[in-house]
Amino acid sequence: MKTGKAVLVSVGIIAAVLAVAGGVGYFVYNKVESRSKQAAAQMKAEAERDDADRSAPQCGSHDDDERAKAVLAPIEPALQNTQRPVARIELETMKADDVAVSKVGGRAYWAAGRDYPRDPQGQPLFLLAQIQLGELPKMPGYPERGMLQFFISGDDFYGAAIDAAHGPKRMDALAEPKGFRVVYWADASAPAIVPPAATAGLDALPFDPAKPRRIRFSADHETMGIHDVGLAKVLGTDIDALAERYISANVDDRVAVEDLSDEVSDYLDRSGHKLGGYPDFTQDDPRGADDKRVLLFQLDSDDGLMWGDSGIANFFIDPADLARADFSRVSYHWDCY
Helix, strand or coil, X not given: CHHHHHHHHHHHHXXXXXXXXXXXXXXXXHHHHHHHHHHHXXXXXXXXXXXXXXXXXXXXXXXXXXXXXXXXXXXHHHHHCCCEEEEEEEEEECCCCCCCCCEECCCCCCECCCCCCECCCCXXXXXXXXXXXXXCCCCCXXXXXXXXXXXXXXXXXXXXXXXXXXXXXXXHHCCCCCCXXXXXXXXXXXXXXXXXXXXXXXXXXXXXXXXXXXXXXXXXXXXXXXXXXXXXXXXXXXXXXXXXXXXXXXXXXXXCHHHHHHHHHHHCCCCCCEEECCCCCCCCCCCCCCCCCXXXXXXECECCECCCCCXXXXXXXXXXXXXXXXXXXXXXXXXXX
16 A cells, blocks of 8 residues: 555656756746747838938938039039930940940941941951940930941050041041041941951950850930030039139038039049940040030950050040931041040
């Protein structure tokens, strides 16, 4: 009897211990689960606050161009009236050349029945760039189809008549198609033939024709830039005068006129690769104040394209010629530091 009772008591004790342990375990489990849920809820709330903070205007956020815009505020309406559409260009490495696409360098599309462009010595010119006009965003004045090509030579001036571009007729001299050519194909659907190989001046070119880069376009717009010959007429004054006016009206903003003018110049920078818009220069605009020519195409310097010492190249056209798709009088200019 004592042994049986002892066994029953032992079993009872064990059962009680297990019951207590189970209760404690359940309590601990609930506690952990509760804390986990609270932590998850807190993390979710913090993430939502972060998203809201990113989407909301930041207290103390700063527009890098805010002061330049303030300097230009008195003439802002006149500046906005100069807006033009621009097709900005991004360049991508091509795994294989393709004569049917927009690109810089590579082998040119060419069809039978037309003389290939050559320099005065009879050497074939190099394809600088070609534009499939059907790939462009809407650009008023530009043909909507066909192909536009730019060819240059590998001479000392990359085919531009820089040495002859002096005086009031300099833009006409820059339009002499000796070391360069602009070619327009109204229909580029004919089968391509192999163009003659250009080799003379290969090492002197600002780019490597064997490494073509695909052109991608994006639509944008821009106002007249800091180096445009027409800017002084639009402003009615100069940048320094506008900077001085701003400083006089904002005596607490301790900035030098020179530094402020540099900020405005950076804001009005119009460099980069593009079609249309306004040109930029490392030196001066070759056009006269009354010249009607507008920017047709601009190629800047980058890691794969170097115009002298970090220069920039521009092709200009009369708007009337552009409207007729007449590219026989395009002026080609480049300059560098």
